Amino acid sequence: MHTLEFENVTKRYRHEVVVDDLTFTVLPGRVTGFLGPNGAGKSTAMKILLDLVKPDHGHATIGGKRYRDMADPARSVGVVLEPNAFHPGRSGRNHLRVLADGAGIDPRRISHMLDAVELTHAADRHVGGYSLGMRQRLGLAAALLGDPPVLVLDEPGNGLDPQGVRWLRDLLRQRAAEGGTVLVSSHLLAEVEHLADEVVVLNHGRLVVTGELSALRQAGTSVRTLGADRLTMMLRAAGALVHTGGEGELVVRGLAISEIGDRALAAGIALHELTPQAGSLEDLFLDWTTDDSAAESRGSVHENERTAVPV
Known part of the structure; x- marks a missing residue:
């Protein structure tokens, strides 16, 4: 069971406080929506959780450990942070192959994940020719490649058509039902209302409200x-x-x-x-x-x- 914990996390860039004394918990077995206006500090908080940004104060842990201290992070945490984190001249299949090789993941997972995100038909095309929705699906395939119990996703529904949004919702709810921990940042409030069990809301870097959505x-x-x-x-x-x-x-x-x-x-x-x-x-x-x-x-x-x- 992997609980995500933020404890008194603060991050400043020069004189601007981007994340301000942030404390909250994300529980397994539930989908947690991470909400806030543009510039609220959501992406910075996620990067702190993943040790991509160093906080000035406090800490964030996954299952009680810092991300950088996890023995096998690729199999523990699936991440979608950037929609264009691909080499445009590489095929979707080869992108996943590189990730699998680097993380020691069974290459048979590649075809399975391409099927799961409905990209098999485009797997051997260059990613540079993919639509935004297709790139989002490839990013999700990469996040799920190691079958991790934790998903940290920043705007994963951006660019998906209505069928894709419904598919994503079903996927994330299934992962949570199986005991996974799912943290999803999104501006699609109507979709979050259908998807999330809990919400965490930031404004100007501070926690505004957190709790069970119902x-x-x-x-x-x-x-x-x-x-x-x-x-x-x-x-x-x-x-x-x-x-x-x-x-x-x-x-x-x-x-x-x-x-x-x-x-x-x-x-x-x-x-x-x-x-x-x-x-x-x-x-x-x-x-x-x-x-x-x-x-x-x-x-x-x-x-x-x-x-x-x-x-």
Whole structure:
């Protein structure tokens, strides 16, 4: 069982803090979505995990070990970080052959993986002539070549058609169901909503929220009131995330529904509606990564919790 652990990881480039005191855990047997806006620090964090970047503080481990200290990293961790990590004049088959030779992997795995990613028909063509989706499939074949229990994937669905996205989803969920550890960075929020069991969200290099997606989606309350402005200010002061929904209602996250009602009563604000709401991942993501909201409240939802609490 390979758990990924980030402990107080910080990385600066000159005066810019790219990853800021980052601590979270990725568990085996689940697909974990790694989310954040462009520049949030996701790729840097992944590179730190894989010992491609040295942190200024803290450490990241895979199954309790640094990546560089693993006895057989190619058979332990499958990685997709760059979509063009290929020699354009080499065939897809030969690319996998070079990787297999270097890692001591049975060459019979090459044909098996080409079949698995549906690239057998193009295996002997130069990679330089591949489409983006085909290069993504070849990258996944390379990541899976050693049958590793851990997958660390940065935007693996980029360039895939709808059939390819569905194929990737089924593949990753199968790996997790077999006990594998899967960390996937993606901007395709609708797909992450179908794929991920857990999410880890960064903004400006800091952890904004982490937890089970099903619990996070339920951690919201729809509120209707004539005192919306005053209630919004009061709830934000208490650490809640508050925004206006599509039908003019307030959507509140970070406070239990009973606490919202109690605070409104104490302030003399009449409520016309107070109901639980399940938000989409897109709505949640915008709440978590809007700068004023993220600055006011950073939360973590764990398996047995239903509302965000400060971290």
